[in-house]
Amino acid sequence: MILDAARLAAANLLSPASRSILWKSLGLTLLILIGLWFGLESTFSNLVMPWLGSFLPGLPDWAGWAATVAAVIAGFGLALALALFVAPVTAVVAGLFLDDIAEVIEQRDYPLDPPGKAMPLGDAIGQSLKFLVVVAIGNLFALMLLIVPGINLMAFFLVNGYLLGREYFEFAASRFMSPAEARRLRSRHSTTVFLAGLVIAAFLSVPLLNLLTPMFAASMMVHLYKRVEQRRGRPG
Template sequence: MIAAAIRAMSQVFQPAFRAILWKSLGFTLAALFLIWIALNGLVAGFVDLPYPWLDTALSILTGVGAFIGLGFLIAPVTAMFAAFFQDDVALIVEREDYPADGPGRAMPLPESIWLTVKFTGIVILANIFALMLLLVPGINLVAFFLVNGYLLGREFFEFAAMRFMPQADAKSLRKAHGGTVFLAGLVIAGVLAVPILNLVTPIFATILMVHLYKRLARRQAAARAY
């Protein structure tokens, strides 16, 4: 697990992934900026205060609150854009690190979009729940890691596995190694929790889970051989 995580992080910034990285950063930052502008505009449009200094104070508080809230939106936003880059990232890893195995099968675009929309909705609801616990010291941080560790681990691992097997088999493989996949998800959540670094989460998570899938698939094949 540690070796796979180190390998994944070292690959994120390699030339082969650089164009994908810039595209991912551009889309993610643009989406977060538009959400921030919309939140500020919404408050300013519905609240009319009698004194200018109150308007200024409210604007500052809204901006700070929106900035904190965006920290919880990074997970669903990165998940939403993952579908556009995952196959490209996975293909590079498969060709460079596992050339003898052959590349996986890209997920059909309609299926990819549907799974991404569904997963993004789940992540949004889960992070709203975690955000509600913000006022409870300690619990909100634990909730953030547990929720995102499980959901991100499940999503990215099943994606890597589904390039080589049907969805039902991918889920079975994940459940058979649930603890390992969850630990990998916690590593992804750890990257997600670090400002600036969290913007590379989709690429890092995809690379990590391709490595993890390959190791678990080979272990499973070896066990069957015996």
């Protein structure tokens, strides 16, 4: 059930019906990340580098080389910081396009089922901010465990698997039931949802491909929700 939902979600990424959503989601994500890069670079150049420069006068001849090494390390640090922003940024973008993605899948793959109900714009923005907070907290927690050998990678998958699985499944279910009912349904199928979240976390861990995480996760959870309901003997 999980692998089948993942296969269908991957196929949906490049389907003609989803192409416009793909470009809008990808374009907005890239714009936000580019803005963050320039913001981080400007902060480093205008605040950090002058502070480091204040220590250079009077140092030996190798101080210039030390500054060069520091600049290279800083470049890697900026790249790492930007990489850590990918998950929260994609979470923000997700809330703006999830209903569009879900509607494409429901109309194409489940035309005989009752259609889902899209969230109002205010709720969509709230959902987007909720995704941001949840994913940011999860990745901050995983980042804190980076200093513990053998646990950091496992922490990334466990934390993101739980959080992403929970949020995206409840989103898919909330198109057909109240948020409270969606939470209860997710709780009854918590193991399945968590395992599906691990697949999303694996997708998120792949550079560049992780920019498409919102589309993949939303698509996968719509298919998973439909299969859960079919097992219960109910149409989606």
